[in-house]
Amino acid sequence: MNIEMQSCGLLMMIILLVVIIREKSLDLGRRKKYFDTMLACTVCLAMDILSVIGITYASRGMIPSLVAFAVCKLYLVFLINVGYRGLIYTAGEFLKEKAYRKLRNIYRVIFIPGVILILVLPINYFCQGRVVYSYGPSTISTYSMAVILLVSTVLITLIKGKDTSKRRKRVIILWQVCWIVAAFIQFMRPELLVVSFAASFGIVLVYAELENPNEGIDRLTGQFNSSALHTYLNDRYSRGIPFSAMHVSIDYGAGEFDLELEQKAMRQIADFLDNDRKSYIFKESDRDFVAIYNDQNKMQSEYERASAEMKDSVGLPINVNYTLLPDSSIFENGDEFMQFQHYNVKNINSSDCTVAGKELAEEMRDYLRIRDQISWAIANDGVEVYYQPIYDVENDEFNTAEALMRIHDSEGNIVMPGRFIPIAEENGLIIPLGIEVFKQVCRFLSGGTLQKLGIRYIEVNLSMAQFNEKDPASFVQRIMDEYHIDPSWINLEITETADPITRQVVLKNMQTLIDRGVHFSLDDFGTGRSNFDYFVAMPISIVKFDYSMTHWYCDSAKARDVIESIVGMLNRMDLPIVMEGVETKEELDTMIGLGAAYIQGFYFSKPLPEEEFISFLKERQS
Numbered sequence: 001m002n003i004e005m006q007s008c009g010l011l012m013m014i015i016l017l018v019v020i021i022r023e024k025s026l027d028l029g030r031r032k033k034y035f036d037t038m039l040a041c042t043v044c045l046a047m048d049i050l051s052v053i054g055i056t057y058a059s060r061g062m063i064p065s066l067v068a069f070a071v072c073k074l075y076l077v078f079l080i081n082v083g084y085r086g087l088i089y090t091a092g093e094f095l096k097e098k099a100y101r102k103l104r105n106i107y108r109v110i111f112i113p114g115v116i117l118i119l120v121l122p123i124n125y126f127c128q129g130r131v132v133y134s135y136g137p138s139t140i141s142t143y144s145m146a147v148i149l150l151v152s153t154v155l156i157t158l159i160k161g162k163d164t165s166k167r168r169k170r171v172i173i174l175w176q177v178c179w180i181v182a183a184f185i186q187f188m189r190p191e192l193l194v195v196s197f198a199a200s201f202g203i204v205l206v207y208a209e210l211e212n213p214n215e216g217i218d219r220l221t222g223q224f225n226s227s228a229l230h231t232y233l234n235d236r237y238s239r240g241i242p243f244s245a246m247h248v249s250i251d252y253g254a255g256e257f258d259l260e261l262e263q264k265a266m267r268q269i270a271d272f273l274d275n276d277r278k279s280y281i282f283k284e285s286d287r288d289f290v291a292i293y294n295d296q297n298k299m300q301s302e303y304e305r306a307s308a309e310m311k312d313s314v315g316l317p318i319n320v321n322y323t324l325l326p327d328s329s330i331f332e333n334g335d336e337f338m339q340f341q342h343y344n345v346k347n348i349n350s351s352d353c354t355v356a357g358k359e360l361a362e363e364m365r366d367y368l369r370i371r372d373q374i375s376w377a378i379a380n381d382g383v384e385v386y387y388q389p390i391y392d393v394e395n396d397e398f399n400t401a402e403a404l405m406r407i408h409d410s411e412g413n414i415v416m417p418g419r420f421i422p423i424a425e426e427n428g429l430i431i432p433l434g435i436e437v438f439k440q441v442c443r444f445l446s447g448g449t450l451q452k453l454g455i456r457y458i459e460v461n462l463s464m465a466q467f468n469e470k471d472p473a474s475f476v477q478r479i480m481d482e483y484h485i486d487p488s489w490i491n492l493e494i495t496e497t498a499d500p501i502t503r504q505v506v507l508k509n510m511q512t513l514i515d516r517g518v519h520f521s522l523d524d525f526g527t528g529r530s531n532f533d534y535f536v537a538m539p540i541s542i543v544k545f546d547y548s549m550t551h552w553y554c555d556s557a558k559a560r561d562v563i564e565s566i567v568g569m570l571n572r573m574d575l576p577i578v579m580e581g582v583e584t585k586e587e588l589d590t591m592i593g594l595g596a597a598y599i600q601g602f603y604f605s606k607p608l609p610e611e612e613f614i615s616f617l618k619e620r621q622s
């Protein structure tokens with residue numbers, strides 16, 4: 001009997017079925033569609049074999065023709081079912097979830113009447129030696145349906161697959177071509193029954209190229225890798241299936257372990273987390289795991305188990321930080337979820353366990369928005385320097401000013417430093433920002449107008465992050481040289497740092513610049529960021545009292561005593577004081593009475609853009 005090809009195909013499908021059922025894989029929508037196609041193909045091959053047997057026996061009069069007709073029709077129905085499943089798989093690959101659902105509904109409307117037609121229309125069979133086939137209206141309607149499905153699949157791949165990887169497109173086209181060529185061969189040589197074999201061959205090809213889950217497995221731990229996590233998250237979010245997740249971040253602390261020990265620990269942690277078949281464990285990076293659960297209770301109980309027992313199951317003194325995400329829907333998509341993992345590790349890793357809710361998600365979005373605004377401003381000339389005039393009490397004039405940075409976002413709004421400086425300091429963007437500010441100040445000074453209007457120097461803020469670089473003094477010197485700036489026109493404002501090592505670096509850099517003629521002010525005195533020992537140890541020329549000191553002084557008698565003695569001490573050290581945040585005439589008089597050498601505050605002026613600052617100075621001179 002002519003069933004060799006189909007039997008080979010069936011055997012191939014059964015082997016593949018066993019492999020797929022046994023292997024470790026993610027519960028992805030795509031995977032399910034693939035499995036459905038494969039199952040349909042297996043049944044189709046079985047029906048193909050049965051139909052050949054049926055026709056052969058019926059033509060010898062050994063069974064009633066009706067039985068052979070019935071088996072042939074079932075084979076035809078399962079054949080177009082394979083075509084339909086293939087189309088659904090392809091559509092799922094290349095279309096967005098909404099478009100996919102729409103298309104699936106349209107094809108269901110075509111598919112169901114097609115099946116009814118095949119079942120009700122008459123069918124005949126032919127059997128002579130190895131040439132066995134069915135024909136008649138039922139067969140013609142099958143072929144018509146098959147053509148519609150094949151052409152649709154190829155068109156979807158060509159049109160909608162434009163933006164996806166070439167490899168995916170190529171494999172699916174190859175699968176369809178296998179079918180078309182096989183159908184042509186079978187049409188020309190009816191004794192070669194290759195159509196269903198070609199379908200199964202295509203399915204094996206798709207498995208090897210696209211569905212082989214080993215690509216998503218991390219070799220070290222045997223768990224899923226970060227690329228599988230990406231695929232999984234996109235699948236969950238696009239299908240709108242919520243989940244709970246636990247992010248486990250391993251910190252080896254100060255201990256330096258060799259790679260082998262760390263790898264062993266990672267394997268142990270992976271085994272520990274992989275507690276049941278209902279959750280998925282992903283090794284996200286060398287020190288992070290993400291475990292995904294179907295429900296919140298499961299996540300909670302796994303967290304409790306892990307926090308109580310995991311450290312003991314690993315032979316190293318590790319620290320473990322957990323972030324629990326009870327409800328994945330606080331994020332809009334997989335990308336946000338991933339961004340959160342990185343945001344979280346960097347920013348809130350201080351506590352052992354964080355529960356991520358809507359607020360934290362919003363906080364992250366805010367952080368990312370501002371980070372993007374900073375990057376946008378750096379790339380698009382969106383950094384601007386404002387100048388706040390500083391009043392010299394003794395000479396009754398405005399002879400200095402503080403440079404204060406603003407950035408413009410892509411919509412033209414001004415973002416204030418309170419919003420963006422902490423974020424810029426966290427991710428290093430303060431370095432290019434600081435350089436830009438310093439350049440603008442030097443450019444402004446190099447014009448000479450400021451000096452003509454009585455400005456002696458400009459105060460420029462410097463973050464510790466800028467001063468903790470390998471050679472921070474060099475950018476200051478380079479830009480000053482570029483604009484031919486007299487170093488005495490610059491006064492750098494620094495704040496205190498608690499870390500003694502950083503302090504050493506800062507001191508070294510300060511000295512380099514001081515030797516060149518730059519001066520330093522100690523900023524924010526009185527905020528807890530500045531201590532007495534700081535102005536004793538550091539070579540500073542001016543102390544700037546934070547605006548909170550002005551308010552304390554005016555509001556509390558006790559604070560008044562303390563502040564007066566500090567001012568007395570600074571005067572004895574010959575360190576002039578700048579009082580910041582002076583807003584009223586009353587505060588001004590009080591601060592002058594206290595012995596402030598300089599006054600800075602809204603009472604005189606808010607920080608002003610370059611031109612307005614020039615106008616302010618001109619007005620004061622006239």
Ligand code: C2E
Pocket residue numbers: 388403404405406416417418421434437461462463523524547580581582583600601602603607
């Ligand atoms: P800061 O160095 O203490 O700067 C003084 C801040 O007080 C400025 O806020 C200024 O507008 C504000 N201010 C001045 N007078 C008054 C007043 O009378 N009342 C009140 N309520 N506030 C007053 P701004 O411009 O928002 O800057 C905030 C902080 O951002 C600065 O505090 C500084 O730490 C940082 N910053 C600003 N520009 C730069 C920069 O170029 N580089 C670095 N690293 N940090 C900067």
Ligand code: CA
Pocket residue numbers: 402461493523
């Ligand atoms: Ca300042």
Ligand code: CA
Pocket residue numbers: 523524544545546580
């Ligand atoms: Ca200040």
